[in-house]
Amino acid sequence: MxxxxxxxxxxxxxxxEAGDMLRQFETALLEIERGAGDAETLGAAFxxxxxxxxxxxxxxxxxxxxxxxxxxxxxxxxxxxxxxADADLLGLLIESRDQISALIGEIGxxxxxxxxxxxxxxxxxxxxxxxxxxASPVNAEPAVxxxxxxESADATAPDWRVAVxxxxxxxxxxxxxxxxxxxxxxxxxxxxIHPVCPTLPSLDDLDAESCHLGFELELRTDAKLxxxxxxxxxxxxxxxxxxxxxDAAAPADAAQVASAVTTIALAIAGQxxxxxxxxxxxxxxxxxxxxARAPEKRNDETRYLRIRADKxxxxxxxxxxxxxxxxxxxxxxxxxxxxxxxxxxxxxxDLVEQARNDALGLRMVPVGETFARFQRVVRDVSRQxxxxxxxxxxxxxTELDKSMVESVTDPLTHLVRNSLDHGIExxxxxxxxxxxxxxxxxxxxYHDAGQIVIExxxxxxxxxxxxxxxxxxxxxxxxxAPQSDADIxxxxxxxxxSTAEQVSDLSGRGVGMDVVRRNVESLRGQIHIASTAGRGxxxxxxxxxxxxxxxxxxxxxxxxxxxxxxxxxxxxxETPAECxxxxxxxxxxxxxxxxxxxxxxxxxxxxxxxxxxxxxxxxVVCTGSAKVGLVVDRLLGEYQTVIKPLGELFxxxxxxxxxxxxxxxxxxxxxxxxxxxxxxxxxGGRARRVDVRQVS
Amino acid sequence: xxxxxxxxxxxxxxxxVADMPTRxxxxxxxxxxxxxxxxxAERVDAGDSAFDLSGVGEIDGAGVQLLLALDATLTSAGxxxxxxxxxxxxxxxxxxxxxxxxxxxxTELRA
Numbered sequence: 001m002x003x004x005x006x007x008x009x010x011x012x013x014x015x016x017e018a019g020d021m022l023r024q025f026e027t028a029l030l031e032i033e034r035g036a037g038d039a040e041t042l043g044a045a046f047x048x049x050x051x052x053x054x055x056x057x058x059x060x061x062x063x064x065x066x067x068x069x070x071x072x073x074x075x076x077x078x079x080x081x082x083x084x085a086d087a088d089l090l091g092l093l094i095e096s097r098d099q100i101s102a103l104i105g106e107i108g109x110x111x112x113x114x115x116x117x118x119x120x121x122x123x124x125x126x127x128x129x130x131x132x133x134x135a136s137p138v139n140a141e142p143a144v145x146x147x148x149x150x151e152s153a154d155a156t157a158p159d160w161r162v163a164v165x166x167x168x169x170x171x172x173x174x175x176x177x178x179x180x181x182x183x184x185x186x187x188x189x190x191x192x193i194h195p196v197c198p199t200l201p202s203l204d205d206l207d208a209e210s211c212h213l214g215f216e217l218e219l220r221t222d223a224k225l226x227x228x229x230x231x232x233x234x235x236x237x238x239x240x241x242x243x244x245x246x247d248a249a250a251p252a253d254a255a256q257v258a259s260a261v262t263t264i265a266l267a268i269a270g271q272x273x274x275x276x277x278x279x280x281x282x283x284x285x286x287x288x289x290x291x292a293r294a295p296e297k298r299n300d301e302t303r304y305l306r307i308r309a310d311k312x313x314x315x316x317x318x319x320x321x322x323x324x325x326x327x328x329x330x331x332x333x334x335x336x337x338x339x340x341x342x343x344x345x346x347x348x349x350d351l352v353e354q355a356r357n358d359a360l361g362l363r364m365v366p367v368g369e370t371f372a373r374f375q376r377v378v379r380d381v382s383r384q385x386x387x388x389x390x391x392x393x394x395x396x397x398t399e400l401d402k403s404m405v406e407s408v409t410d411p412l413t414h415l416v417r418n419s420l421d422h423g424i425e426x427x428x429x430x431x432x433x434x435x436x437x438x439x440x441x442x443x444x445x446y447h448d449a450g451q452i453v454i455e456x457x458x459x460x461x462x463x464x465x466x467x468x469x470x471x472x473x474x475x476x477x478x479x480x481a482p483q484s485d486a487d488i489x490x491x492x493x494x495x496x497x498s499t500a501e502q503v504s505d506l507s508g509r510g511v512g513m514d515v516v517r518r519n520v521e522s523l524r525g526q527i528h529i530a531s532t533a534g535r536g537x538x539x540x541x542x543x544x545x546x547x548x549x550x551x552x553x554x555x556x557x558x559x560x561x562x563x564x565x566x567x568x569x570x571x572x573x574e575t576p577a578e579c580x581x582x583x584x585x586x587x588x589x590x591x592x593x594x595x596x597x598x599x600x601x602x603x604x605x606x607x608x609x610x611x612x613x614x615x616x617x618x619x620v621v622c623t624g625s626a627k628v629g630l631v632v633d634r635l636l637g638e639y640q641t642v643i644k645p646l647g648e649l650f651x652x653x654x655x656x657x658x659x660x661x662x663x664x665x666x667x668x669x670x671x672x673x674x675x676x677x678x679x680x681x682x683x684g685g686r687a688r689r690v691d692v693r694q695v696s
Numbered sequence: 697x698x699x700x701x702x703x704x705x706x707x708x709x710x711x712x713v714a715d716m717p718t719r720x721x722x723x724x725x726x727x728x729x730x731x732x733x734x735x736x737a738e739r740v741d742a743g744d745s746a747f748d749l750s751g752v753g754e755i756d757g758a759g760v761q762l763l764l765a766l767d768a769t770l771t772s773a774g775x776x777x778x779x780x781x782x783x784x785x786x787x788x789x790x791x792x793x794x795x796x797x798x799x800x801x802x803t804e805l806r807a
Binding site: 201 | 736761764768
């Protein structure tokens, strides 16, 4: 990794962390606003603001530090019960969150947006006014965090002796010791400082990228011991830190701490954290507890490991290749008919399968985090529209692939906005219709047949099919009204369709719903609607769990291998009489133990030359509740496979989801079962039903 | 004739250069620390102890560490480091560490 990349990596880690923190901040505030918050929630908001300020300080992002400082101060007062949280204050804090986000967005730009700066000044003023109502206008001027902190460190504030030694990897890990000292200067007054570098070798022996810097300094501050230590919290593993109160004039609690010299040297190899604590004399219970917290936090940090996404992708690619290679070995083992070889390759296959599952599991994240973001969308949009809407989230712990989460956020946002805008009626209309004034919007997720299903449901007015048909005819999207309700509903996903009576600035521009469908289909997913007039609408997204690897069932048709995803496979039977009755037909219906199902001859459908004397079979596949029989020439059995996307030329191909390389080196095509089923159903088969989810 | 003139000029320039402080240009940061260390070590071996920092841009902890190592190396050899032309950023970075432009501690800690 080059130096630029290193810096870039630590900066992007900052942005990612800041994003996480802003989300936690927002979640906590919204919870408090709903009246569901407690002291812990407030603490979470405070910690999030504090962390943003701290890491922004390390990178020298001054505007972020300055503004967040005011937010943090206000939250601190809120936490201490000095001021009360009312709706106005929470609104102010939520606006402040957006301001922090805007400021972070401006990092790296040469010139900031004047509007952002102006809003920052206004918000900062309001924040400080809430802190001290009726404060003189002089105080209301924006103060630089550093000078403010210095002022507060008046003569009565206690002095601390801070000794810090940065360990060798500090520079290489992207930290600059000077940043910590500068940041320390923002929480108090550094009255004296000098470098202490006993390990610094002569110029000839120096590895200039190893850090040998240490400092001893006197700090005068009102901040507590924990707060001083917190300054170094981003590099606790990288430094030895000793903080001692300096004089007898220090307040009582500081005197207590005095005896318990806090030595944090956790990361020194081979020195367990516990022994460091045990070595420190702990006569008072309070400091002992304080010391115990530090290692606890560390454990928490080591429980998670940030990994670059491309490294993980590379690992998953490799495991994909391993899956192919092990299938190849299996084939050879079968051909050789050597029992020990077969046994060994079977063992390898088991292990590869486990490794594959674990590797894919690494990318899985609960969908709940994404859902939680919609609290804010629902709050803002419903206020804008003057509607009262409650968001109900279920199935938040359902997991799906991280890359999927990112791709699904946009379509989901649009569906949610659409439901709020067009689905849920105004309070007056709702009361007139005998519904509670407060509308309900539900987000739900669950796993079904190897797919993740995400539903956006509302208890609004439902789709007005008459108007949809009228509009589609007007716009020339259709020549005559479709027969089934489901087909009418799908019209809203046609490009250029919009039925909003008045075009609102939210979702009435007629762009979007078709984009939603395109996005979902590009993820190999489908979208379905169920709607009952006056009762509500449910939009259902069905998406694959991952884009990388599937368990498949290998078949051949003509000379071509086709893979059917195992999750879609129901059963394999001999070709029923109905399928051979009419030799020219490529589809029809057959009777499966009393159930009438459509069938499709894959060979004829894809235009393969018929294989003479083939003992053909029929495989029954399903998606959701629709079942279809597919006629193939030969069944080869289960097969684990890595999906390789089709080349640019074949992007438009329907019914083929991708390709894969077999152990023998041949290429197999992966059937897109949902698309096939959809196509067969469109020709007289049964359309899948989606039920309106009862929002209760 | 011209050859002799050129030789004279070259000798004159090197005599001048020998008396002038060695210039350090660019950023004194971790990104260039390894390269700068080698350069500084060579200059010290060549007998330099005066350095002109007027061309220095950014400076970070690694840069400060290099200056400290340079100072310590010269001091242990009985020589004295002379820094000149320190730009504002360099003075500020040293001040953060409690050092003045001659790398002397500005305020002693209380005993």
